Amino acid sequence: MRFGVVIFPGSNCEQDVVHAAEVLGHEAGYIWHGDTDISGFDAIVLPGGFSYGDYIRCGAVARFSPVMAEVIRFAERGGPVIGICNGFQILAEAHLLPGALLRNRGLKFICTQTTLRVEENSCQWMDATPGTLLRIPINHNEGNYICDPETLERLQGNGQIVLRYCEADGSRAEGGSAPNGALDDIAGICNERGNVFGLMPHPERVVDPAVGITDGAVVFTSIARRLAEVV
């Protein structure tokens, strides 16, 4: 399959996503944010980074990039879209996913390994068995997920909370296991249809065995398997 990775001014993880996809035997290409043609890609990735410097509010400017209208149309037609880190922030700003990402509790940038628990596998981007633990790093200043109580209830009821931060043994600490303070330990959510996935951790960083563990591969292989089934 072929991943299309959008480059906004200030994106900085686009090359990592392309590399990860290629390591897994897939094709990947770049999409400039000013372009409006995204045909020829099976799935769209909004990568990490600091689009427009994260000035004003993370993702608040990037959602107005010309390519975003196409991405929104693609998603509405059921096309698979993933937003990683800054990409998740952009998806939230574009209202493709509910909620918002505040500054980390502690007000510091955090780059560290985290343990995540797979909560649901109805999302097209996650077919691992619920309860599976994944070690995937986070790298952000604004990853503190928040939403109103009704939205949270809906996310929980619909099985849209795909990944939660947890302790190394899979349990959740009483005061929360999210290093950034995220509500309900939320690390990644999908839309109701399951085709749009946003997560703060960086799965592309843990794919290439030459530089470490490979727990992030499942995100890319899940969607590949899913699309192979559909075809």
Add this chain to the structure above:
Amino acid sequence: MREDLAPELAPQLAVELGLKPAEYDKVVEILGRTPTVTELYMYSLMWSEHCSYKHSRKALRMFPTEGEHVLQGPGENAGVIGVGDGWALAFKMESHNHPSAIEPYQGAATGVGGIIRDIFTMGARPIASLNSLRFGTLDKPRQRYLFEGAVAGIGGYGNCLGVPTVGGEVYFDEAYEGNCLINAMSLGLMREEKLTSAVASGPGNLVLLIGSTTGRDGIGGASTLASQEFDEKAEDKRPSVQVGDPFEEKLLIEACLELLEEGLLVGLGDLGAAGLTSSASEMASRGGVGLDIDVTKIPAREEAMKPFEFMVSESQERMLAVLVPENLEAAQAVCTKWGLRSTVIGTVTDTGRFVVREGDEIVADMPAATLAHDAPIYDPAMTRPAYLDEVQVFDPITGVDHPGCEYVLDDIVLALLASPNICSRRWIWQQYDHQVMLNTVVLPGGDAAVLRIGDTGRGEMTERGVAVSSDCNGRYCYLDPYVGAQIAFAEAARNVVCSGGTPAAITDCLNFGNPEKPEVFWTFYEAIRGLSDACRAFGVPVISGNVSFYNESFGSPIYPTPTVGMVGVMEDVSKHCTVAFKAEGDVVFLLGETENEIGGSEYLKLAHGVVSGKPPALDLELEQAVQATVLAAIDAGLLRSAHDCSEGGLAVTLAECCMAGDLGADIHLDDDLPAYASLFSETQSRIVVTTTPEDAEKLVEIALEREIPYSIIGTVGGARLDIANRASLTLEQLREAWEPALERALAGA
């Protein structure tokens, strides 16, 4: 020609701008008339210590700068070495001490921005940053503010760029209380054929200013901040600190690399210290040409800016490109695509003169090369400092009461692990993106950072690697600058070697006090001499670097701190080695031999409050043999772990190996030393390595071949670090001391 400075007022302005009377006379002699205001500003900046190296230039000639790998030595924005298969690495280290002492976040952030511009100016994509930091002790609120601010600034800038910050070092000592050190190092990767020069050539070619607008920020940064000592007026210099915009810099990286990739430029330079004056005059003098620049063309950030303000502004995130007129349209299209401003501000001429005009009126006109190259070169007076006799005569073995019994030693081991100079640096590196680009093979916390060589997501990935480390123990340099500088080199090399890298070249950042004081200059000269001798012995050249003088506050200089940034290369990055003990039953070797050398040690300072004595001796031949042993053993696949002995001695080294591997060790030291010395001595040329029991014999053979002293000191296993008759601590105790210590110190606890 504008004549805006009365002959009788000019010398006075010259002094205010930091020029010495003799230097002013030389300006007049070059011009044959009274300089204009703009000219005086330009000369004062370019002839400042920071830009001209007028006090250090002669001493720096001692450095060996050539070697088989060297593609570009000192003299450009960064040095470049070949690392095989047509790949090249550009790297350099630079200080941003004084701005950071006034405003730590922006000072450190723009320090990172500046060094990264030096790297992509060479045509290389920045792939890694390191930083070397020095502050006063953390019991002082101001020092905590400086430290926290600098770390946040380094992260805030580097994270946004998507350049991983992979390593570095930090020390806290009273000597840096009035003058912290922020040294930033950056490495970039390119194909050899992409090597670019900051040169202007081809009369008729255009000068294109790319990036940010120009404002009054940072005016005189190089002269009023970087080239003077601090006093009670330091706070007034806050307006001389620039403010960084990492987003703009990220766009500049991408746009400039695209411009170079498409072959649209003749030369590219960055605007750093002394702004446009420096980059333009250096590019012109390299190309042996003149430049004609009109300041009214420069996009201004503020109104009513004067020509001199345009010429010396240190507004950040600006680049200067020279290109043939036919490429202008294509080049500007690339800039526009990246949302960057680009403006033609002048042309290259064949006159050799640097002409600045404001519209039709000429406001400066001087030979370009005189700015960049005719600064006076000084031969500063040198005197061996009197304090050296006092400290070197002190015998730390008899001069203090050393502890004997085991439980006291346990406490000292824990106290050393909790020392801010030794404890876990997680609090720092967790604020830095250290993984982006997916080439970080060894995460921060080891001896050296290890990176895979590869053009992630754009081109080829390779099996090659690079190991990088920056080091300097300022206390050793204070006690003996010659030996201290050599140890800085040796330790940086040792760290690289423990990771599996073969030392290839260094960059340096030489932080000293006021060079006009003979005692300070002597320490500088001795450090350069020591470093040069070490480089020659190892066959490792200096390919770039930076001198930072005037690191004094209220007349008191910092410890001499010649920071060494060592780069080592690896043919096969998968062979890299780490500090962590790997498996129960592995055999623990000590390569090298412990002597009773506690002068200048962390133990002496922490347990006895003394910074005195002679630093550990360094035998360069032994050091090389020990390092060669480790490299040969790693290459043969024999080593399970390797970790050098440095601050805190063998006890700290063993504790770090245990914690990293989550394994204890059973150690028996049969040296004839008192217990405190065998645990805490900082004898050089020692490396703790482990092998499987089956491979132990083979390692012994290699050690014997190289004729180095070695001993088998124990085995890996259990949940305690047990050093017979000396110390015995559980892994939990070690961690409880080591891991949270920095956070505790910052909490003021």
